[in-house]
Amino acid sequence: MARGFCHGTPACVAASTVPGVEAALEVQGVVKRFGEREALRGVSFAVAAGERVAVIGPNGAGKTTLLSILAGIARPDGGEVREVNGGTIGWVPQQAALYRRLTVEENLLLFARLEGHEDPRRSAEEMLELCRLTERRGEIVARLSGGNQQRINIAIGLLSRPAVLLLDEPSVGLDPRQRARLWEFVLELAAHGTTVIFSTHDIQEAERYGQRLLVLADGESLFDGSAEALREAVRLEAPESADSDFETAFVAYLHHRGH
């Protein structure tokens, strides 16, 4: 993989899906193989700064693999990921990656120190305020709800002050109230200019919180556009499901595309 920076070149601006807004991240022809199986088959897309992109698709579509490659944890067998303007990428894995026997504050302090922050206590304090856990700073993480653990998980991902935040199925295992709080938090981040790319199985969630949907199936990119554009595509390709709810329409679309 060649990771690089395009520093606002015309090509980068052109790659962005938001007119006039520079791309924060460019992905071109990414391929990943596990033995004989191709998990990703030449996936390409670009994301604008402050944009929210939902990566959706059935099990085994390659969502987690794609996010792992974007995060730099897995290496692609082909293609390129370009971080624009040298911005860092924050990664929030599906399962909370934090130390359950440490307190909320100890976790944030540890990762702030490892990130090399000049004033780790101040950084931890900021994150505590951001994820609204200041009151519970001294609690052992294992005793917190799944939703609160996920907020700390995201806060740790934000410690590097990333331009792009990757969330791998962030709402899995959360109850509706916790989900609502989580998305409120994520929307606030995006409102402050953080690009958010998240994978999800929940099609309604993707429709509601993703400005763009990237549909993957069997490692292929089937669709890249807004929820309205996807409905339009369903109307054209599977008209019998066009008036169904979004999830049913999406399944019909996949079926029509042979998945």
Added chain:
Amino acid sequence: MRWLLLKDLQILRRSPLQAVLLVAYPILIAILVGFAISRSPEKPRVAFLNEVPSGAHVNVGGQQLRSLNVEGRICARVECVHVKDRDEAESQVRSGDVLAALILPENLVEKINSLSTLTPGVPKVEVMVNQEDPLKSELVNDRISALLAQANLAIARRIAGEGSHYLDLLINGGELKIAGGSFPILGLRATAQILSALEPALPPGSLRTSLNQVTSFAEQARDNLNVAGPLIDRIAQPIQVDKQVVSGSSPPLEIFAIAVAATFTLAFVTVLLVAGSLALEREENAFSRLTRGLVSPLALLGEKVLLGVVVGLVVTLLMLGGLAIFVPLEWSRFGLWLLAILFGGAGLAAAGAALGAVAREVRAVSLLAFMVTLPIAFLSLIPSGSIGSGLSDVIEVITALFPFKPALRAMTAALDSAGPAIGGPLLHLAILIAAYGLIARLALRRFSAI
């Protein structure tokens, strides 16, 4: 690295059960092992019942031997637990309070005395053992055989000694004490001298020739029986042991026991802690996050080894300090103790890191750490030569591949001022640290994979 180390120590502090298991359990095991090793081969407890009447004496050639002191000889070798009768002896053996019971029956001296008669009996001592445990049974057999061999040797020496005494009387003359009386014995030497003095007084002829022949016989008998004296002594113990130490130097048993206990502790603390702590990074999903630019895998391994060495050092020093209350230790060698613990701890921690990286899951890691450490530790304690040479070679190779044995050698060398040099074991450990570090690093490549 220091922040990760601090984090691991915080986690350890938050898990009291884990801390107790890691620290108290090995110390308990180590102390038990130390005591077992230091006590069992030295003085096993044996119930002792002497039914021989106090006035009974062994007779040789109609003479009563002075006391053979069989009881004293036996009780110098084992810890005798005197019992009043056979029932008590049996009860002590059954309960496991004693290893065996040794009974000198009432007719023992009578049977020994019958050996010099035309109707010799067979003197027997009685032994009660508990056969429930094959190892214990083997140990008892060895002990009792050795004790009886020593008793037989003592009796043979006493009889040989009496024989030599009579031979000396025959050669050199003296007083023969028998049945409360005393009789002068002329002896061959004096006889030959008297006959030699008489010879010139006789006229030359057949009588003088005959006297000359008798004198010659007395001189030859004296000279030849003189040779027989040492021969009789040798009969009591025909083969003697001439021991030469060609390699190794055996440390005092209590020092070896302490070295074993300390190495056991170090092994369990470091291997379990390091392997578990590394696997925990994966279980907490933190490994991918850490190695995504925050910490290199090699630095993470280094931190885990350091964690094992630090905790192992503290626990082992505490244990040595505690044992020093019971056994005097040479505190002047403290620097060498530190070297042995640091190298041994690093070797064992590197092995723990390799186990943790290979097994990956905390539960599997704990099981694997026990399954590897415990048998290797016991194999390392088998003395070479006590089993077949082929098997001994295999064990030697296996134990050389794991850091327990070199760590034990280093610890023994550090504790024993008269012991072997510490350089060899330290070099061995340095090689193992590099080898296990490499294995752990390679295993980390697939560490975060599901």
